[in-house]
Amino acid sequence: xxxxxxxSIPDPILREKSILVKKVDKDIKNLMDDMIxxxxxxxxxxxxxxxxxIPKRVIVMDISKDKDKKNPMFFINPKIIWxxxxxxxxxxxxxxIPNQFAEVQRPDKCHFKYLDYNGKEKEIKAExxxxxxxxxxxxxxDGILFIDYLSKLKKDIIIKKVSKNKKELERVVV
Ligand code: ZN
Numbered sequence: 001x002x003x004x005x006x007x008s009i010p011d012p013i014l015r016e017k018s019i020l021v022k023k024v025d026k027d028i029k030n031l032m033d034d035m036i037x038x039x040x041x042x043x044x045x046x047x048x049x050x051x052x053x054i055p056k057r058v059i060v061m062d063i064s065k066d067k068d069k070k071n072p073m074f075f076i077n078p079k080i081i082w083x084x085x086x087x088x089x090x091x092x093x094x095x096x097i098p099n100q101f102a103e104v105q106r107p108d109k110c111h112f113k114y115l116d117y118n119g120k121e122k123e124i125k126a127e128x129x130x131x132x133x134x135x136x137x138x139x140x141x142d143g144i145l146f147i148d149y150l151s152k153l154k155k156d157i158i159i160k161k162v163s164k165n166k167k168e169l170e171r172v173v174v
Pocket of ligand 1: 093094095096136140
Protein backbone atom coordinates (compact mmCIF):
# COMPACT_ATOMS: atom_id res chain seq x y z
CA UNK A 1 0.00 0.00 0.00
CA UNK A 2 1.16 3.50 -0.69
CA UNK A 3 -0.03 7.04 -0.16
CA UNK A 4 -0.57 8.70 -3.54
CA UNK A 5 -0.59 12.37 -4.48
CA UNK A 6 -4.11 13.81 -4.61
CA UNK A 7 -4.72 16.04 -7.63
CA SER A 8 -6.37 19.40 -7.02
CA ILE A 9 -8.20 21.91 -9.17
CA PRO A 10 -7.68 23.24 -11.79
CA ASP A 11 -5.98 19.99 -12.90
CA PRO A 12 -7.77 18.98 -16.14
CA ILE A 13 -7.50 15.27 -15.26
CA LEU A 14 -10.23 15.83 -12.65
CA ARG A 15 -12.61 16.63 -15.54
CA GLU A 16 -12.03 13.28 -17.29
CA LYS A 17 -14.76 10.68 -17.43
CA SER A 18 -13.65 7.45 -15.74
CA ILE A 19 -14.10 4.09 -17.45
CA LEU A 20 -15.85 0.97 -16.15
CA VAL A 21 -13.75 -1.68 -14.46
CA LYS A 22 -13.96 -4.88 -16.51
CA LYS A 23 -12.49 -7.27 -13.98
CA VAL A 24 -11.88 -7.01 -10.25
CA ASP A 25 -8.34 -8.37 -10.24
CA LYS A 26 -5.17 -7.91 -8.18
CA ASP A 27 -4.42 -4.56 -9.85
CA ILE A 28 -7.82 -3.14 -8.87
CA LYS A 29 -7.39 -4.43 -5.32
CA ASN A 30 -3.96 -2.80 -5.13
CA LEU A 31 -5.51 0.42 -6.42
CA MET A 32 -8.24 0.27 -3.74
CA ASP A 33 -5.64 -0.40 -1.03
CA ASP A 34 -3.61 2.62 -2.14
CA MET A 35 -6.74 4.75 -2.32
CA ILE A 36 -7.98 3.90 1.17
CA UNK A 37 -4.52 4.58 2.64
CA UNK A 38 -4.34 7.88 0.74
CA UNK A 39 -7.83 8.82 1.95
CA UNK A 40 -7.10 8.05 5.64
CA UNK A 41 -3.81 9.89 5.37
CA UNK A 42 -5.39 13.04 3.89
CA UNK A 43 -7.63 12.73 6.01
CA UNK A 44 -10.92 12.47 4.15
CA UNK A 45 -14.12 10.42 4.11
CA UNK A 46 -14.25 9.62 0.39
CA UNK A 47 -11.91 9.36 -2.60
CA UNK A 48 -12.42 8.54 -6.27
CA UNK A 49 -9.62 6.95 -8.33
CA UNK A 50 -9.49 9.92 -10.70
CA UNK A 51 -8.38 12.07 -7.76
CA UNK A 52 -5.08 10.20 -7.81
CA UNK A 53 -4.99 10.33 -11.60
CA ILE A 54 -6.50 6.90 -12.39
CA PRO A 55 -9.59 7.20 -14.66
CA LYS A 56 -11.34 4.05 -13.42
CA ARG A 57 -14.77 3.86 -11.79
CA VAL A 58 -13.54 3.06 -8.28
CA ILE A 59 -14.47 4.81 -5.02
CA VAL A 60 -13.38 4.31 -1.42
CA MET A 61 -15.19 5.75 1.56
CA ASP A 62 -15.35 5.67 5.35
CA ILE A 63 -18.05 7.76 6.95
CA SER A 64 -17.83 6.24 10.44
CA LYS A 65 -17.68 8.95 13.08
CA ASP A 66 -15.60 6.90 15.49
CA LYS A 67 -11.93 7.21 14.51
CA ASP A 68 -11.00 4.04 16.38
CA LYS A 69 -13.54 1.92 14.55
CA LYS A 70 -12.66 2.09 10.90
CA ASN A 71 -15.29 1.04 8.40
CA PRO A 72 -13.67 1.16 4.94
CA MET A 73 -16.07 0.79 2.02
CA PHE A 74 -15.15 0.00 -1.58
CA PHE A 75 -17.38 0.69 -4.56
CA ILE A 76 -16.52 -0.45 -8.08
CA ASN A 77 -18.64 0.70 -11.04
CA PRO A 78 -21.24 2.35 -8.75
CA LYS A 79 -24.45 3.33 -10.47
CA ILE A 80 -27.38 5.25 -9.02
CA ILE A 81 -30.64 3.50 -9.86
CA TRP A 82 -33.06 5.70 -7.91
CA UNK A 83 -33.01 9.19 -6.42
CA UNK A 84 -35.55 10.77 -4.07
CA UNK A 85 -37.34 13.95 -5.11
CA UNK A 86 -36.77 15.34 -1.63
CA UNK A 87 -33.47 17.19 -1.41
CA UNK A 88 -31.15 17.76 1.51
CA UNK A 89 -28.36 20.26 2.01
CA UNK A 90 -24.88 19.47 3.28
CA UNK A 91 -21.82 21.62 3.57
CA UNK A 92 -19.45 19.80 1.23
CA UNK A 93 -15.72 19.82 0.90
CA UNK A 94 -13.39 17.87 -1.37
CA UNK A 95 -9.82 16.62 -1.13
CA UNK A 96 -9.24 18.02 -4.63
CA ILE A 97 -10.51 21.46 -3.56
CA PRO A 98 -8.56 21.88 -0.31
CA ASN A 99 -9.95 24.03 2.52
CA GLN A 100 -13.03 25.19 0.63
CA PHE A 101 -16.57 24.37 1.70
CA ALA A 102 -19.99 25.22 0.36
CA GLU A 103 -23.58 24.15 0.81
CA VAL A 104 -24.80 21.79 -1.91
CA GLN A 105 -28.32 20.44 -2.44
CA ARG A 106 -28.70 16.84 -3.58
CA PRO A 107 -31.40 14.17 -3.46
CA ASP A 108 -31.80 13.16 0.18
CA LYS A 109 -31.94 9.43 -0.59
CA CYS A 110 -30.60 7.27 -3.38
CA HIS A 111 -30.32 3.60 -4.26
CA PHE A 112 -27.19 2.44 -6.01
CA LYS A 113 -25.60 -0.79 -7.14
CA TYR A 114 -21.89 -1.60 -7.38
CA LEU A 115 -19.30 -4.34 -7.14
CA ASP A 116 -17.64 -4.79 -3.76
CA TYR A 117 -13.94 -5.40 -2.98
CA ASN A 118 -14.31 -9.00 -4.09
CA GLY A 119 -16.22 -8.19 -7.26
CA LYS A 120 -19.59 -9.23 -5.84
CA GLU A 121 -22.68 -7.37 -7.00
CA LYS A 122 -24.34 -5.38 -4.21
CA GLU A 123 -27.04 -2.78 -3.75
CA ILE A 124 -27.44 -0.11 -1.07
CA LYS A 125 -30.39 2.08 -0.14
CA ALA A 126 -28.58 5.17 1.07
CA GLU A 127 -29.72 8.19 3.01
CA UNK A 128 -28.11 11.04 4.90
CA UNK A 129 -24.33 11.36 4.74
CA UNK A 130 -23.83 8.12 2.80
CA UNK A 131 -26.28 9.28 0.12
CA UNK A 132 -24.56 12.67 -0.20
CA UNK A 133 -21.08 11.14 -0.23
CA UNK A 134 -21.78 8.51 -2.87
CA UNK A 135 -23.37 11.15 -5.13
CA UNK A 136 -20.36 13.45 -4.64
CA UNK A 137 -17.96 10.58 -5.46
CA UNK A 138 -19.90 9.28 -8.47
CA UNK A 139 -19.85 12.85 -9.79
CA UNK A 140 -16.02 12.62 -9.72
CA UNK A 141 -16.22 9.57 -12.02
CA ASP A 142 -18.10 11.77 -14.51
CA GLY A 143 -15.72 14.72 -14.16
CA ILE A 144 -18.14 16.74 -12.05
CA LEU A 145 -17.07 18.66 -8.93
CA PHE A 146 -19.25 20.06 -6.13
CA ILE A 147 -18.35 23.61 -7.17
CA ASP A 148 -20.26 22.98 -10.42
CA TYR A 149 -23.47 23.28 -8.38
CA LEU A 150 -22.59 26.78 -7.15
CA SER A 151 -23.14 30.11 -8.82
CA LYS A 152 -20.45 31.11 -11.32
CA LEU A 153 -19.28 33.84 -8.97
CA LYS A 154 -18.82 31.49 -5.99
CA LYS A 155 -17.19 28.87 -8.21
CA ASP A 156 -14.70 31.36 -9.69
CA ILE A 157 -13.75 32.63 -6.22
CA ILE A 158 -13.01 29.09 -5.01
CA ILE A 159 -10.99 28.17 -8.13
CA LYS A 160 -8.95 31.37 -7.76
CA LYS A 161 -8.29 30.76 -4.06
CA VAL A 162 -7.17 27.15 -4.55
CA SER A 163 -4.99 28.01 -7.56
CA LYS A 164 -3.31 30.80 -5.59
CA ASN A 165 -2.67 28.60 -2.54
CA LYS A 166 -1.29 25.91 -4.82
CA LYS A 167 1.21 28.28 -6.43
CA GLU A 168 2.36 29.54 -3.03
CA LEU A 169 2.79 26.00 -1.78
CA GLU A 170 4.80 25.02 -4.84
CA ARG A 171 6.99 28.06 -4.36
CA VAL A 172 7.84 26.96 -0.82
CA VAL A 173 8.60 23.42 -1.95
CA VAL A 174 10.88 24.65 -4.77
ZN1 ZN B 1 -14.43 15.22 -3.90
